[in-house]
Amino acid sequence: MKFLVNRLLLKHFVRSIFSPRPLLLALLTTSSAFGDGASLSNWRGEYLYKESFYDGKQSVITEIKLSISNDGNCRITWNGFQTNKDIICTASIGERKNEINIDFFRFSSGTVENEYGINQYSENERLVTLKNEHHQIRAVWGVGFNPFSTDNKKPYFIKLQTRTTAPFNKADFSQ
16 A cells, blocks of 8 residues: 555655645645555455464364445454454444444344354444554454454454455345
8 A cells, every 4th residue: 555655646746846735735635645544444454363372282264345335334254263353243333533432233143142042142242443553454352352362462354355245234134
């Protein structure tokens, strides 16, 4: 992303030799598109968290994928050691402008109960808060929603390349 911003600024710098307006416009556009993160559209996309560690007996691998849409609907797919969750969630801007909160809505089955009939999470329960810190996306896990490793040495998500996906609507999963 930094390369694209630099390329955009260079392009407009060359044009600014004859007119200062394009450079100013480029700076304003760049700062609003990547700057404060205070809009859900800035968080739109797919994110990935991977973790692997050795628990003393075997290797444990977990992968959490998070998809966030412009309207605040989101989906979490969590696969790994003895874990297979598909959750419909809600995204909202956090207390600070560089944060986004991810709250439980329903499991993809359309209920608030997991596959064993247990209410594992309450509706609107905070699952995770993502914080954009120095171009890294740090996870602050909710009480009942965290990967196996408790040391959290690498609590970072990575943003995946944007691709076209079929839209989903959490109303499709309501009862």
